[in-house]
Amino acid sequence: MELLVQAGLSPTEALLAATSNSAKAMGVHDDRGSIEVGKRADLVLIDGTPWRDIADVRRIHGVFIDGRQVHSAGKPLRDDAPALMPAITIGGLIDDFERPDRRTALDTARLDHFDSGGERTELITQLVQDAGRNHYLSLAARMAYKDDPFAGVTFPLSRGGVEPVDLSDYQGLRFDARGDGGAYQVRLRGPGGVSLAQVVADAEWRTVDVPFEAFRSSRRSLETEALFFDLTVRASRESGEAVWLELDNVALY
Secondary structure, three states, X not given: OHHHHHOOOOHHHHHHHHOHHHHHHHOOOOOOOOOOOOOOOOEEEEOOOOOOOHHHHHOEEEEEEOOEEEEEOOOOOOOOOOOOOOOEOOOOXXXXXXXXXXXXXXXXXXXXXXXXXXXXXXXXXEEEEOOXXXXXXXXXXXXXXXXXXXXXXXXXXXXXXXXXXXXOOOOEEEEEEEEOOOEEEEEEEEOXXXXXXXXXXXXXXXXXXEEHHHOEOOOOOOOOOOEEOEEEEEEOOOOOXXXXXXXXXXXXX
């Protein structure tokens, strides 16, 4: 609004541009944009006269969203908003890699997972079809020349990994795997942080069971211990080393 005034509008015109005129332009003026009976009570209280001095818009005394005060100058407000979105439940199959669109059996977007930065781990993932026309996921990576490089795959348990998923009806994770014989990390990310478990996969296919009790986390609490956003399986090796992993039938049991 200060920039609008600098560009030539009066303070009143700038205030109208930021409130009722914006609401009209967005087609929501019947619901908000001005103080009228029946409209949404989204209010910013200003300790000043911004219609005379537009800089007074910085002197915020209080903020109300839909009639509920969310900010008050110098006074702590009661935090009674829910800490999390309501948890959802899911079926047991997370991904069997039979969809060609890189989406999981939960209809979430499967994601490549690797370290960040200009020099990062090189990762290639692809779906491979075996002689029985079954598909599995193949990962091949070369570790970056940096501390703690890693590469793997992430399975969001809900769309975007935003809604927490309640896994209390299950005992653990199960998947088919084969790899280079080294250790692989299984990570469950939830509201309480990341819980970790470790497995080993060699060159022969085998079914790996990872009970939830095998996961370790320093931040899990009773309120959130069964709630998770996504699952990641990844490997970390020495800088410059190659690693590979193949996965199939990722599920809860």
